Amino acid sequence: MKQHVISGIILLAYILFTGCGTTTQTSPQEVVVGTGLTDSYLPQLENKNVGLVVNQTSVIDSVHLIDYLFNKGVAIKGIYAPEHGYKGNVERGEHVDGTTDPETGIPVYSLYGKYRKPTPEMLEGIDVMIFDMQDVGVRFFTYINTMTRVMEASAENGIKVIVLDRPNPLGYYVDGPVLKPGFESGIGLYPIPVIHGMTVGEYAKMVNSEGWLKDGIQCDLEVVKMENYTHETKYQLPVLPSPNLADMKSVYLYPSICLFEGADVNEGRGTDTPFQVFGAPYYTPKDFSYIPKSIPVLALHPKFEGETCYGYDLSETPMAELQNIKQLEIKYLIDFYNKSDDKENFFTPFFDKLAGSDQLRKQIIAGLSEEEIRESWQADLDSFKEMRKKYLLY
Structure with a gap:
């Protein structure tokens, strides 16, 4: 049977991604x-009857989990697609359409469109749901929200x-503000910090166990632990x-x-190094510049499309240095706010959700220092870390 291969731009990104390591990293093998x-x-x-919550990361060696289970005779009755789709080829934030998998004929249900939580009709006849996707350990990376909605x-x-279970590539530290009641959204459902330090x-x-699902x-x-x-x-x-996590x-x-x-x-977004470069037309000094452009799948009409942006280029930062980062960096955010020529409109409503x-928004506007802002997180972080201990498997 034809395997689910990652094609085109996703395949290119795969090659780049697997080639970006250093000798200090643990081989995935x-x-x-x-x-x-x-x-x-x-x-x-x-x-x-089995349902699969999967995407392009759901592989056993080079074989996709869909193909592996299908060839084993498992009765797969539904594929449930997260943000970016079950093949990882849908742009960030774009709705994912339901369809039928062309290789197997299995129905595909979107969990990133009209529905974010499976309906009873989508689950009809299902006995077991399997979740297998690679997360990155950040609260606003939406795969964990898809998982908990499926659990509910x-x-x-x-x-x-x-x-x-799969590794958390940022699982060695916990940091950032904890989500507060009233600020739940599609990119944050529960009271955890930005970087939570847990596997899925x-x-x-x-x-x-904390009773966070609806009505407790x-x-x-069951969690299948790693070795x-x-x-x-x-x-x-x-x-x-995901498409914009290029390496x-x-x-x-x-x-x-x-x-x-x-x-x-x-x-x-709109460059070959998303999240490694960042800038704006108003920023000074103007030592580094780039021009965002539309890129299919990766970035359609990014901010400041076609305009020269000035800012930072972190793409040449040594990998060992990046691996030593153990805090949420807010110095760049404070820097850009201070140099903005339109401070009243610097933050969008989306910022509070992130x-x-x-x-955090009010603290930056008020001129608090990075140290003062970090100190304000500590009590919540200490409480979270204490709770987290009960659930660590590794």
Whole structure:
């Protein structure tokens, strides 16, 4: 049967992504991800109708999980597609359409369009839901929200959830403001910091046991643990997790630079190095410049399209230096705000959703220092870290 291969621009990104490591990184072959531990979950799928929450990262070596299970005779009754689609070829924020997988004829249901949570009709006849996607450990990276919505819907419909765990490439630190009540959104559902330091399996256990699902409901959850992984593992992702995380440098910088998506700054979308360069026409000094352009799948009509932007180029930062980052960098945000020629419109409403509250925005406007802002996070971070301990598997 024809395999689900990553084609075109996604294949090119895959090649770049797997080639960007250094000798200090742990090879992905040394870590056995949950998907590879087939003896732990295949027996549970016998004579069951199965749903798969997957994307282009859901592979066993070079074989997609859809193909692997299909060839094993597993009765796959539905594929549930997150942001960017189940093949990873849909631009950020664009709705994903439901369709039918051309190789297998399996129905594909969108969880990033009209519905963000599976409906009872989508789940009809399903006995077991499998979640297998590569997360990057950041609150506003939407795959964990897709997972918890699937958990909630599965609990409401008596369906077991099996999470095939994968490494968190930023799992060695926790930082940033914790989401506050009233600021829940599609990019943040629960009170966790921007960088949470948990694998998807650990996070699923937290959400389930802390009663965060609707009405405190709990799902029948099983996490297939990895082998040879710890939270200090510098894991190089073998497959591109989303179109604009072009390589591991983008992954390491993503939590901090993505905050610009809620500000009057281009975050590198519309370039070959998203989240590694960032700038705006008004910024000084003008030592570095670039011009954002529309790129299919990656960035259609990015901020300041066709305009010369001045700012920072972090693309040449040594990998070892990026791996030593253990905090959410807000110095760039403060710098651009201070140099903005339209401070009243510098922040967009989206910024508070990214930050998890209106506090960070108000602190920057008030002129608080980076140190003062960080200090304001500490009590919430300490409480979260204490809670997190209960759910760590590695």
